[in-house]
Amino acid sequence: xxxxxxxxxxxxxxxxxxxxxxxxxxxxxxxxxxxxxxxxxxxxxxxxxxxxxxxxxxxxxxxxxxxxxxxxxxxxxxxxxxxxxxxxxxxxxxxxxxxxxxxxxxxxxxxxxxxxxxxxxxxxxxxxxxxxxxxxxxxxxxxxxxxxxxxxxxxxxxxxxx
Amino acid sequence: xxxxxxxxxxxxxxxxxxxxxxxxxxxxxxxxxxxxxxxxxxxxxxxxxxxxxxxxxxxxxxxxxxxxxxxxxxxxxxxxx
Numbered sequence: 001x002x003x004x005x006x007x008x009x010x011x012x013x014x015x016x017x018x019x020x021x022x023x024x025x026x027x028x029x030x031x032x033x034x035x036x037x038x039x040x041x042x043x044x045x046x047x048x049x050x051x052x053x054x055x056x057x058x059x060x061x062x063x064x065x066x067x068x069x070x071x072x073x074x075x076x077x078x079x080x081x082x083x084x085x086x087x088x089x090x091x092x093x094x095x096x097x098x099x100x101x102x103x104x105x106x107x108x109x110x111x112x113x114x115x116x117x118x119x120x121x122x123x124x125x126x127x128x129x130x131x132x133x134x135x136x137x138x139x140x141x142x143x144x145x146x147x148x149x150x151x152x153x154x155x156x157x158x159x160x161x162x
Numbered sequence: 163x164x165x166x167x168x169x170x171x172x173x174x175x176x177x178x179x180x181x182x183x184x185x186x187x188x189x190x191x192x193x194x195x196x197x198x199x200x201x202x203x204x205x206x207x208x209x210x211x212x213x214x215x216x217x218x219x220x221x222x223x224x225x226x227x228x229x230x231x232x233x234x235x236x237x238x239x240x241x242x243x
Contacts, residue, residue, distance in 0.1 A: 041237075044237025071198070071214070072198060074231060075234060078234070155237075
């Protein structure tokens with residue numbers, strides 16, 4: 001059992017390395033979809049999910065968009081991405097998984113890579129991060145719930161090289 | 163085992179660590195290189211995350227720095243489940 005667990009963990013590490021080396025891995029969305037060609041991005045926030053019993057009120061999303069290089073998991077080698085477009089869409093769950101519905105807000109990151117979307121009605125959203133066309137970094141998207149405390153935990157969005 | 167607490171108040175404990183000797187990963191600038199250690203963290207609820215650190219740095223990093231590594235790791239590769 002102990003050995004099997006280590007084998008599985010090592011396999012997971014290898015899979016991560018292979019995924020990082022393959023630019024087409026992790027992308028999602030059909031052609032014409034706003035998520036097409038974007039990689040799935042994690043948010044890097046540490047906020048717990050809102051309790052199920054908590055009534056939802058409007059909330060916003062805030063954070064910083066970085067480009068990252070292979071190597072240690074540190075901000076020291078990450079690049080703050082200015083001019084990245086951050087767009088929120090209504091989350092739609094279909095037979096092919098999560099897709100982007102109607103666009104509800106869009107902003108650009110400032111010189112520090114910082115963004116803040118306007119306050120949105122409480123609910124589930126898809127948020128896409130698209131660097132400037134000349135950027136060497138790949139766009140990404142994530143899903144999140146807007147609620148009264150969603151803006152309390154700024155996101156760190158880490159985008160890989162193309 | 164070492165435990166750190168993230169900004170959300172969740173405790174993450176180091177459960178396993180691996181060193182990848184002989185395969186240095188280049189840093190983006192300066193031509194320097196570093197051998198990575200992959201450290202696994204786990205929470206009481208069973209969430210896990212793997213964090214890539216410069217080898218040998220786990221003992222010398224302050225908790226707040228290690229928390230940053232963890233948060234960047236989650237942003238880059240996610241957590242399970």
